[in-house]
């Protein structure tokens with residue numbers, strides 16, 4: 175089959191590789207009809223997530239048709255059309271039983287490596303480095319799906335791939351970012367980053383009853399989409415001296431009740447510390463550039479919630495922890511518990527409360543993946559979300 | 565019989581370094597030829613290349629030391645715990661049927677039962693060789709503890725135990741495994757240990773991880789055999 179393989183930083187190739195097979199009784203194999211590139215893939219592309227091996231198959235947002243099931247998979251049949259959570263979870267451990275699917279104890283075959291790095295291991299993830307299990311990803315014609323009896327969710331008739339594809343990751347991720355913050359009536363939510371994750375955080379904040387959402391980015395097309403399609407007020411941080419001060423002024427001096435960092439470890443910034451971060455980052459002296467996170471902590475109102483769907487991988491410099499402590503902030507973060515949200519959000523899509531396809535700007539054949547990674551990384555050509563068609 | 569007392573009990577899960585004294589003991593253990601008792605044939609281990617390099621040494625060590633009397637006090641012992649989200653009775657029953665152990669312990673090829681107390685164990689060794697011994701159940705307390713030991717005359721005298729304790733409510737059961745080996749002493753082993761730098765308790769940890777996955781999820785996660793752009 176054809177698959178998108180990582181060959182090193184800034185280098186992905188579409189290659190011919192063997193077809194996947196059932197390896198465990200709870201596996202299934204999916205023939206992929208649509209698959210997306212995620213902001214998380216850019217961290218791999220840019221070389222900031224360790225422990226990738228040349229030849230690893232990328233991709234964790236995919237859907238398609240079941241073509242084979244293992245002996246223990248009773249709830250799916252060949253021909254079923256499914257969306258597949260990017261987190262791999264057993265459904266039976268302490269964490270899965272408590273709906274903390276991305277913390278599953280039993281799905282990472284390389285758990286020892288993750289333990290070395292983080293003390294404990296989270297769940298396995300598709301196409302996301304050896305540390306997260308080394309699973310082959312879904313930017314390919316086929317993928318093997320472990321624990322297929324609890325992950326893949328059937329798509330109701332009448333919904334297109336484009337409407338349901340993002341239930342695999344970015345819609346639940348934006349949703350969990352605000353749901354876990356416990357939105358109250360009257361809340362103002364600030365969202366850093368207007369990529370797909372940020373956009374879905376905005377949409378979800380309104381679904382959950384937020385009064386106002388203020389979105390921060392610098393890319394004109396993204397700010398426009400946040401404004402026109404997701405109904406947020408916007409701040410262009412390159413045109414604004416002090417984002418924290420601007421947010422304070424926009425909220426009567428209170429600060430936003432909930433601050434969402436939907437940017438992650440490759441934040442771009444304009445201040446002196448941000449430039450220092452970039453230099454250190456380029457020299458691999460620091461692992462993460464927490465520029466948006468710093469602002470979120472500074473801006474958040476007293477007793478508010480800072481929610482972090484943006485990915486971080488290592489040690490963070492100059493986090494204003496004193497401010498967080500002084501203001502009694504609550505932090506929410508982590509890989510998304512996709513299994514928890516995929517059903518309820520599918521219902522919202524079916525009820526036409528949301529049409530997630532609005533984020534798609536590019537839909538191209540799988541062969542175009544190498545140039546699309548570049549276009550997406552450079553935010554060129556108005557690129558916000560890329561769908562690949564195997 | 566009381567529980568074998570591990571000398572480098574790391575059950576608390578803190579350190580992962582291996583000190584020199586331990587390394588030396590570990591070396592002695594390796595000289596006994598039982599290198600792969602801790603799974604050095606596993607493809608994923610970083611020491612794999614070194615294992616290949618050390619293979620000849622090990623084979624020679626095997627030849628030279630077999631039949632030597634065990635030098636007491638030079639052995640290796642490890643203890644490790646894991647919490648499994650299943651009732652104790654189920655975990656005990658699985659373990660009490662020793663034939664299940666090769667599914668959990670990667671280095672074991674087979675365990676066959678002679679009768680209710682005696683069993684025959686076959687472990688994988690380097691270069692396609694095998695190490696075999698007979699063992700007997702030393703102690704068996706239903707839903708509490710099982711311990712076993714090799715029968716006199718084994719090339720690498722060894723013993724092990726598994727203990728089952730209830731975890732706090734809603735958290736399943738705590739399973740603690742100890743393994744101890746009293747290999748013949750040997751100088752070659754030290755050199756091999758230096759080459760490998762492998763930790764004995766890491767292997768027990770992996771075995772327990774597999775046990776937990778098999779009991780909870782019904783299977784152990786794997787990526788062996790999946791596609792990639794590599795030639796392997």
Ligand SMILES: NC(=O)c1ccc[n+]([C@@H]2O[C@H](COP(=O)([O-])OP(=O)(O)OC[C@H]3O[C@@H](n4cnc5c(N)ncnc54)[C@H](O)[C@@H]3O)[C@@H](O)[C@H]2O)c1
Nearest residue numbers: 213214347367369370371437438441442483484485509510
């Ligand atoms: N927690 C999870 O499970 C999960 C799941 C999916 C994605 N993510 C992460 O979410 C983040 C966003 O993903 P995406 O797909 O939307 O990525 P993306 O690259 O499309 O979007 C990131 C956006 O952040 C903006 N940005 C950069 N620096 C900024 C700053 N200082 N202030 C405000 N905005 C800034 C960029 O201009 C861009 O529009 C990534 O870190 C990704 O890894 C996490």
Ligand SMILES: [Zn+2]
Nearest residue numbers: 212213214343
């Ligand atoms: Zn993603």
Ligand SMILES: [Zn+2]
Nearest residue numbers: 264267270278
């Ligand atoms: Zn689980």
